[in-house]
Amino acid sequence: xxxxxxxxxxxxxxxxxxxxxxxxxxxxxxxxxxxxxxxxxxxxxxxxxxxxxxxxxxxxxxxxxxxxxxxxxxxxxxxxxxxxxxxxxxxxxxxxxxxxxxxxxxxxxxxxxxxxxxxxxxxxxxxxxxxxxxxxxxxxxxxxxxxxxxxxxxxxxxxxxxxxxxxxxxxxxxxxxxxxxxxxxxxxxxxxxxxxxxxxxxxxxxxxxxxxxxxxxxxxxxxxxxxxxxxxxxxxxxxxxxxxxxxxxxxxxxxxxxxxxxxxxxxxxxxxxxxxxxxxxxxxxxxxxxxxxxxxxxxxxxxxxxxxxxxxxxxxxxxxxxxxxxxxxxxxxxxxxxxxxxxxxxxxxxxxxx
Amino acid sequence: xxxxxxxxxxxxxxxxxxxxxxxxxxxxxxxxxxxxxxxxxxxxxxxxxxxxxxxxxxxxxxxxxxxxxxxxxxxxxxxxxxxxxxxxxxxxxxxxxxxxxxxxxxxxxxxxxxxxxxxxxxxxxxxxxxxxxxxxxxxxxxxxxxxxxxxxxxxxxxxxxxxxxxxxxxxxxxxxxxxxxxxxxxxxxxxxxxxxxxxxxxxxxxxxxxxxxxxxxxxxxxxxxxxxxxxxxxxxxxxxxxxxxxxxxxxxxxxxxxxxxxxxxxxxxxxxxxxxxxxxxxxxxxxxxxxxxxxxxxxxxxxxxxxxxxxxxxxxxxxxxxxxxxxxxxxxxxxxxxxxxxxxxxxxxxxxxx
Numbered sequence: 049x050x051x052x053x054x055x056x057x058x059x060x061x062x063x064x065x066x067x068x069x070x071x072x073x074x075x076x077x078x079x080x081x082x083x084x085x086x087x088x089x090x091x092x093x094x095x096x097x098x099x100x101x102x103x104x105x106x107x108x109x110x111x112x113x114x115x116x117x118x119x120x121x122x123x124x125x126x127x128x129x130x131x132x133x134x135x136x137x138x139x140x141x142x143x144x145x146x147x148x149x150x151x152x153x154x155x156x157x158x159x160x161x162x163x164x165x166x167x168x169x170x171x172x173x174x175x176x177x178x179x180x181x182x183x184x185x186x187x188x189x190x191x192x193x194x195x196x197x198x199x200x201x202x203x204x205x206x207x208x209x210x211x212x213x214x215x216x217x218x219x220x221x222x223x224x225x226x227x228x229x230x231x232x233x234x235x236x237x238x239x240x241x242x243x244x245x246x247x248x249x250x251x252x253x254x255x256x257x258x259x260x261x262x263x264x265x266x267x268x269x270x271x272x273x274x275x276x277x278x279x280x281x282x283x284x285x286x287x288x289x290x291x292x293x294x295x296x297x298x299x300x301x302x303x304x305x306x307x308x309x310x311x312x313x314x315x316x317x318x319x320x321x322x323x324x325x326x327x328x329x330x331x332x333x334x335x336x337x338x339x340x341x342x343x344x345x346x347x348x349x350x351x352x353x354x355x356x357x358x359x360x361x362x363x364x365x366x367x368x369x370x371x372x373x374x375x376x377x378x379x380x381x382x383x384x385x386x387x388x389x390x391x392x393x394x395x396x397x398x399x400x401x402x
Numbered sequence: 403x404x405x406x407x408x409x410x411x412x413x414x415x416x417x418x419x420x421x422x423x424x425x426x427x428x429x430x431x432x433x434x435x436x437x438x439x440x441x442x443x444x445x446x447x448x449x450x451x452x453x454x455x456x457x458x459x460x461x462x463x464x465x466x467x468x469x470x471x472x473x474x475x476x477x478x479x480x481x482x483x484x485x486x487x488x489x490x491x492x493x494x495x496x497x498x499x500x501x502x503x504x505x506x507x508x509x510x511x512x513x514x515x516x517x518x519x520x521x522x523x524x525x526x527x528x529x530x531x532x533x534x535x536x537x538x539x540x541x542x543x544x545x546x547x548x549x550x551x552x553x554x555x556x557x558x559x560x561x562x563x564x565x566x567x568x569x570x571x572x573x574x575x576x577x578x579x580x581x582x583x584x585x586x587x588x589x590x591x592x593x594x595x596x597x598x599x600x601x602x603x604x605x606x607x608x609x610x611x612x613x614x615x616x617x618x619x620x621x622x623x624x625x626x627x628x629x630x631x632x633x634x635x636x637x638x639x640x641x642x643x644x645x646x647x648x649x650x651x652x653x654x655x656x657x658x659x660x661x662x663x664x665x666x667x668x669x670x671x672x673x674x675x676x677x678x679x680x681x682x683x684x685x686x687x688x689x690x691x692x693x694x695x696x697x698x699x700x701x702x703x704x705x706x707x708x709x710x711x712x713x714x715x716x717x718x719x720x721x722x723x724x725x726x727x728x729x730x731x732x733x734x735x736x737x738x739x740x741x742x743x744x745x746x747x748x749x750x751x752x753x754x755x756x
Contacts, residue, residue: 202559
């Protein structure tokens with residue numbers, strides 16, 4: 049376990065070096081265009097501001113799992129996932145109208161602030177949102193370029209581009225489910241797992257592992273084993289994240305307390321509570337879900353309901369089951385032993401955060 | 403000239419067949435997920451709704467120009483550009499808060515309407531914008547996949563992905579300039595040409611020609627000749643477009659009359675008028691630029707000023723000069739004769755629309 053964390057910390061540092069190098073080069077290419085440098089610098093700061101680099105690390109692990117040995121090249125390619133992540137976070141913050149991300153201003157807020165400080169004409173808010181739409185699109189295109197310029201054999205790069213494109217597609221699909229979960233009156237546990245499967249499992253775990261693996265020409269059976277691990281562990285990861293976001297320290301998740309309730313998100317925790325809670329409690333949940341105006345007393349009662357109705361216990365149990373299922377999928381797979389150990393430890397770590 | 407139009411019409415039909423095939427396959431792949439099918443169907447309808455397919459056609463011409471002969475495969479790959487175009491239009495309409503596009507509702511309006519009809523919870527407007535953020539990101543990822551799945555030799559596909567990524571980057575750069583032109587008090591002719599160079603010339607002409615050309619392994623000199631044509635002709639195209647958008651029939655450009663004035667866009671037409679117009683006229687231009695409330699009388703006066711101060715004449719002359727420059731760049735280039743003829747005719751046609 050200790051070793052897993054050390055590996056992650058070591059990889060994180062190397063990945064961030066590659067990110068710095070990449071942005072330095074991109075800014076040099078644009079050095080005669082100050083507005084472009086400004087946008088790239090904002091994207092650099094935003095991307096490097098924080099995060100565990102879990103997606104990049106998983107790409108490197110996917111590559112190692114199928115016995116790839118040009119690790120430095122794999123790291124260089126893996127930053128593609130941090131750029132795609134920036135795209136998704138920047139656009140997510142537009143959708144949620146979030147002011148903060150990773151302990152700093154959200155991307156649109158950076159440019160809103162700049163507009164205000166410089167006394168530009170027109171609406172600062174709109175300027176910020178528009179720069180964030182463009183900034184996200186730019187990040188996506190840079191993510192594609194990183195793969196294209198990685199120097200791996202072209203047929204493998206083409207495969208990685210295809211996998212990455214499907215990953216973004218599936219993430220979009222998860223977001224579509226997510227958005228619909230906020231606007232539809234009813235929502236089932238089955239639908240909740242679908243959001244988690246597409247938005248987190250495919251995106252955070254399976255996609256990165258596969259991208260790394262295909263860069264070393266992984267075989268079908270190897271990709272299947274990685275999926276068998278990634279999908280259940282990814283769903284468990286999201287369940288735990290939702291619990292943390294509900295009860296946890298807002299500084300850790302970077303999200304406001306009860307943010308999911310206020311946004312009306314149907315997480316497993318909330319959907320299950322709706323099913324288990326009694327009449328009065330259920331009515332309160334329905335009322336507060338998606339409401340911007342929750343009193344301190346209501347917030348306390350909502351937290352109490354979730355805890356007492358058995359929804360939290362159920363969610364934790366479900367996350368454990370899924371983690372076991374994921375770990376089991378790695379047994380006997382044709383994958384590098386060290387990486388299998390790492391992935392098992394990682395699954396345990398993700399589960400125990402809560 | 404007649405022939406150029408016939409070629410374009412024939413290619414347009416074939417491109418749209420490929421687009422239909424592509425969307426049919428993507429929808430089949432998602433057939434068990436109705437929400438995804440709904441998003442893809444909206445993207446299909448939006449993409450196929452109209453447009454001359456000029457970017458796809460130019461990609462095919464770039465491929466032919468360097469003597470590529472698998473035209474059917476080139477057409478299949480070229481639809482990538484229509485998907486990227488959808489991404490940019492969808493996100494542009496979010497930024498401009500536009501209600502219409504190509505004679506139908508803008509993408510966010512499609513989903514806003516759907517929200518209203520189905521009586522979903524929450525804000526229909528916000529639902530629409532959020533689905534459009536996702537829809538645009540999806541279109542970009544599909545555009546990448548089309549190239550990756552085109553079946554051209556992998557080393558050429560990788561090069562095309564790289565060129566396409568740079569094209570999107572440069573387009574973003576043009577948009578950044580564009581947005582800044584609306585919020586900064588002063589703006590020069592030099593800056594205007596920069597917006598045009600990045601936003602239109604690189605994107606509409608050079609990028610597509612290069613993508614097609616590298617799919618057949620174009621050489622450096624061939625790419626340079628295509629750039630020598632694309633950049634000036636692209637700038638001329640934008641200058642003419644701005645004139646059309648100012649005086650022309652709003653049905654043709656799909657834009658509201660005087661939309662550029664209301665948005666505060668600094669086109670060459672407007673920037674030059676600011677320079678040439680006398681004190682009183684100049685003041686009126688400054689006042690109306692970026693203003694939502696222009697009276698009928700003011701609009702008539704603004705149009706009169708632009709016409710009379712010499713700015714329109716200057717813009718047309720500049721567009722002609724640039725067109726000649728672009729056509730000249732094709733002389734003696736190592737490019738297929740038929741394509742050279744086509745490109746010359748196209749440049750003339752783009753200039754004479756006004």
